[in-house]
Amino acid sequence: MQHPGAPSPDVLTLLAREFGADLLTRAEALDARSRDDSGLCLPPAAVLVARGEAQVARLIVLANQHRFAVIPRGAGTGLAGGCLAETGGVVLDMTAMNRILAIDADCVTATVEPGVLTGDLRRAAKAKGLFYPPDPASLDTSTIGGNAATNAGGPACVKYGTTRDYVLGLTAVLPTGEVIQAGTATRKGVVGYDLTRLLVGSEGTLGVITQLTLKLLPHPAHQQCLAAVFANLDAAMQAIISVMTRGRLPSAMEFLDAKCLRLVGDLLPGHVKQRLQSGASDSGEALVLIECDGTREETARAVAEIEDICRELGALAILPAPDDAAREEVWKVRRSVSTRIHEACAVYIPEDIAVPIGKIAQMVAGLPEVEQRFGVDVFAFGHAGDGNIHLNLTSPDEAARPRVEAAAEECVRRALALGGTMSGEHGVGLAKRHLLPLEISPASLKVQRGIKALLDPNNILNPGKLFPDADAPAGALKESL
Ligand SMILES: Cc1cc2nc3c(=O)[nH]c(=O)nc-3n(C[C@H](O)[C@H](O)[C@H](O)COP(=O)(O)OP(=O)(O)OC[C@H]3O[C@@H](n4cnc5c(N)ncnc54)[C@H](O)[C@@H]3O)c2cc1C
Numbered sequence: 001m002q003h004p005g006a007p008s009p010d011v012l013t014l015l016a017r018e019f020g021a022d023l024l025t026r027a028e029a030l031d032a033r034s035r036d037d038s039g040l041c042l043p044p045a046a047v048l049v050a051r052g053e054a055q056v057a058r059l060i061v062l063a064n065q066h067r068f069a070v071i072p073r074g075a076g077t078g079l080a081g082g083c084l085a086e087t088g089g090v091v092l093d094m095t096a097m098n099r100i101l102a103i104d105a106d107c108v109t110a111t112v113e114p115g116v117l118t119g120d121l122r123r124a125a126k127a128k129g130l131f132y133p134p135d136p137a138s139l140d141t142s143t144i145g146g147n148a149a150t151n152a153g154g155p156a157c158v159k160y161g162t163t164r165d166y167v168l169g170l171t172a173v174l175p176t177g178e179v180i181q182a183g184t185a186t187r188k189g190v191v192g193y194d195l196t197r198l199l200v201g202s203e204g205t206l207g208v209i210t211q212l213t214l215k216l217l218p219h220p221a222h223q224q225c226l227a228a229v230f231a232n233l234d235a236a237m238q239a240i241i242s243v244m245t246r247g248r249l250p251s252a253m254e255f256l257d258a259k260c261l262r263l264v265g266d267l268l269p270g271h272v273k274q275r276l277q278s279g280a281s282d283s284g285e286a287l288v289l290i291e292c293d294g295t296r297e298e299t300a301r302a303v304a305e306i307e308d309i310c311r312e313l314g315a316l317a318i319l320p321a322p323d324d325a326a327r328e329e330v331w332k333v334r335r336s337v338s339t340r341i342h343e344a345c346a347v348y349i350p351e352d353i354a355v356p357i358g359k360i361a362q363m364v365a366g367l368p369e370v371e372q373r374f375g376v377d378v379f380a381f382g383h384a385g386d387g388n389i390h391l392n393l394t395s396p397d398e399a400a401r402p403r404v405e406a407a408a409e410e411c412v413r414r415a416l417a418l419g420g421t422m423s424g425e426h427g428v429g430l431a432k433r434h435l436l437p438l439e440i441s442p443a444s445l446k447v448q449r450g451i452k453a454l455l456d457p458n459n460i461l462n463p464g465k466l467f468p469d470a471d472a473p474a475g476a477l478k479e480s481l
Contacts, residue, residue, distance in 0.1 A: 003463040006045035006088030007068040015046060015062065015090070022049045033091045036078040038431050039348075044071065044085035049093045053171065053179060053210040059092060060208070061177035063460040071462050072204035074115065074146025077138045079350055080429025082150065082203045086464045092208060094145050101211070103128050109168065109185060110214045114145025118152075121214075131219040133160035136425070137335065145209050151201035153425040155252035155291075158385030162425070164200045166215045172199055172207035175456035185213050198451070203427050204462040206455050223251065224299045225291035227319040227330045228310040229272060233257060236286040237361045239313045240384045243290065243306050250306070252291040253385030257364055258284045260337045260381045263344070267333045272317040285316065288384060289334050291327075337381050338392065345377070345394035347401050349408045353415035354388040354424030363389060366414055374407035376400065388424030389415075412438060428466050436468055 007015060016023050024030070024047040034043035045068075050056050063070045069089025076083055085091055098115035105128050112121060118132075119140040125132045135154035136142060142152065148170070153162040169183030183189065183196035199207050230236040233255070240253050256264070288310075292302040307318055321327040342348055355363050367378045375395075382390040393408045395401075412422045412435055422432055422439050437445065449467060452459075 002459070003087045004063070004067045004069045004089065004458065004460050007066060007090065011062075011066045011068060012046060014066075015048075015059075018058065018062070019048055019055065022051060022055070023047070024049065033073060033076065033093060034084070036076040036081060036083050038079050038081040038084075038429065040081040040084055040430060042081070042084040042086050043088075044091040045088045047091045047093050049096050051096055053173060056092065056173045056208050056210055057177045057179060059090065060173055060175065060460070063090070064175075064177065064458050067458060067460065069463050070208075070460055072145075072149070072208045074143035074149070075117070075138075075141055077142040078146065078150060078429060079352075079426040080150075080203075080423075080431040082427055082429035082462070082465055083146075084430065086430060089463075094208070095143060097145075097210065098143075100124050103130065103216070105130065107185065108216045108218075110216055112144055112212055112214065114143060114148070114209045114212065116144045118142055118144055118147055125216050126219055129219050130216040132166065132214060132216055134163045134166060137338075144212060144214075148200050148209055148212060149202065149204050150425070150427045153383075153386075153388070155254055155383060157383060157388070157425075158253050159249050159251045159293075160217075164197060167196055167200050167212055168215050169213040170196055170199060170209050171211040172209050174207050175458070175461035179210075180207070183213070187215065201427075203429060203465055205452060205465050206461070208461070220251070220293035222296045222299045223291055223293045223327070224303045225252070225289060225321045225327050225330055226303055226307055226310075227287055227289045227321070227333065228307075228315040229261070229285055229287050229317045229319075230310075230313070230315055232284045233286040233364050234361045235314055236288045237357075237384065239288060239310050239315070240290075241358065242309050242313060244385070246305075246309065248292070248302055248306060250290045250302070250385065251293040252289065253383070254289040254334050255360070255381060255384040256287045256334065256337060257367075257380040258286060259377070259379050260341075261285055261287050263340045263379070264333050264336045267329075267336060269319060272319060287333070289330055334381070337379070338390070341379050341392045341394060345392075345396055346398045347395045347404045349393045349404050350426070351391040351393060351408050351411055351422075352382070352388060352424050352426045353391060353412060353420055353422055354386065355415050355418045355420035357384065357387040359418040359420070360384060360387055360389060363415060363418055363420070367391075367411075370407050370410055370414075374403045374410070376404050376407045378407070378411070383424070386424070387420065409435065430465060433464075433466055433468050436466070 073083035095115040097113040136152040
């Protein structure tokens, strides 16, 4: 399918007349929307700062009339290039539609515009004793609209699920300019096809989300965590699985492999460092971080039980975190990993494969072979409780990029062979679309393309995203790096 691109100069003049100061064409404004966190750089022809649903619908009607591309954008923290204007076009910046319209304590729901930052919603809900659980690490910089479009997840996913589980209903402008309300404001609802779940995770290709009704929960009274270091990842994963099969469902279960542990080892308390250096292990150590929430008593009991399980399974060291300060220290170890990898390496490809949780150790055990074959470094960490492994493929040498990309594809193939998926939370966008046929069968791809064609007959909304397409401009991605 041919992808629409930038509006012609005449159409740009028409858009400027129509939208006035909300249409931006100055170089700095375009430059600020030409990147996300994927490392790609693709400048748009113009930016419309959306102020309301009617304006969004009007832009889309004009895009159909004059055949130019419209690319929805939240905060631009995406890791797959989903909000970038590959063919030029008009970026639709949703960040100014950022009102929390209601936190309804009686109905235990929130109604928000898409540009609200996830962290702001979580804090507003907490102020009323309520809880919005999805917790992508980017929660203080990414928007709810972007989270919904990518079905973002985070450490809490193991207990609470992903963004999709909290979107009860939404309003969206379809690629034809029609406005639909999908879903309900109720906990249940089975009337008609579930268009809410179709739009959530559709990466801005099927509609522009302009309002969301979100499910909230009672805020847990207390959180407590511990970290444990094991001699190897097999032992660490046995602990994770034992915790789950012995009736506990923690609110986070994270892991770091030996390479990550070495990178952030200086942040560990002295006695743990000593223990690691004492030769008690084979240098293949792994760290798990497990957090529980609930009442103070329940949480303390659960963490004590988990500590017993870790000791029983041969933990080399336990780092308890009985108070908020200690908890923050433990999480700092986990959170510092990506920053340190990023700082240390010239080439850095963040993959986020997911495998069945019983296969995490097997997946990670195969990584040294990948490193050797392609001459790259691979760091593995992530969400042990749901099998979502952040594989950071790196090299200190920019010239090694093609090898790093080939190694990334090999990791995707290995994850799929283990019954996994190429992306647990970051999405496909531009960065992974060439790999889609590895995971999605031709029959399923045909259905998915059919849905896109039905909703977007002129292919004006976020063209080129998700699907591998022979008509995409050759080499556009590589040149943009
Ligand atoms: C440091 C860091 C940590 C991260 N941690 C996580 C993590 O733990 N879990 C996780 O899932 N992701 C994570 N991400 C990735 C990213 O933050 C998420 O994908 C996030 O949901 C993107 O939100 P955004 O507002 O930045 O959207 P953008 O990057 O602007 O857009 C992302 C996609 O959503 C579409 N979109 C945006 N707004 C709308 C709308 N209103 N209607 C329709 N489509 C829209 C865009 O077209 C694009 O396809 C991380 C990123 C960084 C940089």
